[in-house]
Amino acid sequence: MSWYTGEQTYDTILALAFGLVLIVALSSAFVVAPYGRFASGRYGLSLNPRLGWFLMELPATLTFVVVFFLGRNSLQTVPLIFLAMWLIHYGNRGFAFPFLIRTPAGSRSSFSLMVVASGWLVTALHGYLNAAYIADLGSHYTSAWLTDPRFLIGLVVYYGALLGNIHSDAILRGLRTHAEIAEGQKVYRIPKGGLFRWVSNPSYLTELVAWAGFALCTWSLGSLFVLLISCANLIPRAAATHRWYRERFEDYPAERKILIPFIW
Numbered sequence: 001m002s003w004y005t006g007e008q009t010y011d012t013i014l015a016l017a018f019g020l021v022l023i024v025a026l027s028s029a030f031v032v033a034p035y036g037r038f039a040s041g042r043y044g045l046s047l048n049p050r051l052g053w054f055l056m057e058l059p060a061t062l063t064f065v066v067v068f069f070l071g072r073n074s075l076q077t078v079p080l081i082f083l084a085m086w087l088i089h090y091g092n093r094g095f096a097f098p099f100l101i102r103t104p105a106g107s108r109s110s111f112s113l114m115v116v117a118s119g120w121l122v123t124a125l126h127g128y129l130n131a132a133y134i135a136d137l138g139s140h141y142t143s144a145w146l147t148d149p150r151f152l153i154g155l156v157v158y159y160g161a162l163l164g165n166i167h168s169d170a171i172l173r174g175l176r177t178h179a180e181i182a183e184g185q186k187v188y189r190i191p192k193g194g195l196f197r198w199v200s201n202p203s204y205l206t207e208l209v210a211w212a213g214f215a216l217c218t219w220s221l222g223s224l225f226v227l228l229i230s231c232a233n234l235i236p237r238a239a240a241t242h243r244w245y246r247e248r249f250e251d252y253p254a255e256r257k258i259l260i261p262f263i264w
């Protein structure tokens, strides 16, 4: 056991992390995180969204990789599979997604530095809690785990949802024309097709299902933390986004739900 995975250290950090989930859930109910369509000058300095996303997500990759390779089990099969999942996930969210963002030329910075700073705490905790457990503390990641139904179902759920997430993000990215981007016009349109047929926030829905799949697949409290803090962030934001669309577009599809098809 290493200093950073000593049971007391890990459990204390885990308990603080669950405390943070409560704080985020309470604050998100009152304040929508100031970036994108909800950007606001009231919260101090803002960054270009590409830089903001990249910086905010970076600790998830860095912390995970460093802590993972300090772990005693880092070269075993199951931990290596989770490492690959992590690198694919954050290769998309932390590197490809920010690089592909289509910000209108010359538009003002809209990604609050406050969001980046609070995001660092979450992404660093996320990396640490998962890597320390997967590569050091977890005792069930033997070769038998490869045929456990939780691992297999979680893997299918995770990758199915990740594909839906990438597709939904791509639909949003395609809503602004090249001319609008070049002329610096920040235009919003009603997204259509894919999972947008059923809900206003398919990126958030698939993000949450993907983390639920990862939690099932790893069967750990560290992955439950990321699922819960993502719920705390994204459920209120999904409701605010749905309201925003309905107030802004008279022809917004009335049958479209907020986050859960046919239900909410």
Ligand SMILES: NC(=O)c1ccc[n+]([C@@H]2O[C@H](COP(=O)([O-])OP(=O)(O)OC[C@H]3O[C@@H](n4cnc5c(N)ncnc54)[C@H](OP(=O)(O)O)[C@@H]3O)[C@@H](O)[C@H]2O)c1
Binding pocket: 035, 036, 037, 049, 101, 102, 165, 169, 172, 173, 175, 176, 186, 187, 188, 189, 190, 191, 203, 204, 207, 229, 230, 231, 233, 234
């Ligand atoms: N795990 C977590 O806690 C967590 C937290 C946040 C986000 N995420 C994930 O990160 C991804 C992005 O999230 P987000 O909150 O940035 O999503 P978003 O508000 O939908 O924005 C995504 C991109 O699409 C553009 N866009 C959105 N709606 C548009 C419309 N109607 N017309 C034209 N362009 C539009 C945005 O431009 P503008 O920036 O100019 O509005 C932005 O560049 C999602 O997959 C989400 O699940 C995860």
